[in-house]
Amino acid sequence: MSATRTMKLITGILEAILAIPVLGAIIIVSNGWMPLVIMLVLHIITLVLAVRVQGPLAGSIVGIVASALGWIPFVGWILHAAAAIVLLVEAFSRRLQRR
Template sequence: MVVAGVLKLIGSGLEFFLGIPGFGGGLILTLLWTPLLFMLIYHIVTLVLSKKRNAPVWGPVVGIVASTLGVIPGLGMVLHWAAFICLLVDGILSLNSKKKASEVTA
């Protein structure tokens, strides 16, 4: 569960940069939408790892939606913001649940 939580937090940081007005859109356009493809694959990997460890999956799902609909300029920016917030909260909750589980067994 720690791996899934850390991947969610890293993904939230990447989504933060993609959601910055001007910078994120410019980066995506300059690299011919490659960052969106990378993030789609990244979120799918995070989703699979989360499912294997019975961690919540709503953060990666929002990230997948943001990566697929991110080609629409205004909507993409808002979706990257939503993915950032969801992944951040999901990652923190995943890491906290791991911490609480280890306290119970100790």
């Protein structure tokens, strides 16, 4: 499994956890919004890896936006869900598997 695919899978799963309405909010608020900073760093790393292999970038970009705007209650929830879906689809994409 490539590093890019692994990172997309990890960030996709973490975004899916943060997209669970009450649980995600508790995780983010109880840790002083640090999970958003950590996710931002992970998404940037994933983006750099995807650029190197010329893979799909949309999931990482949506994830970066989700991390930047995740502190807004309902907007954050929608963005985390969207990022999780796009990242997981990209992680299992045949285009990325060939690299």
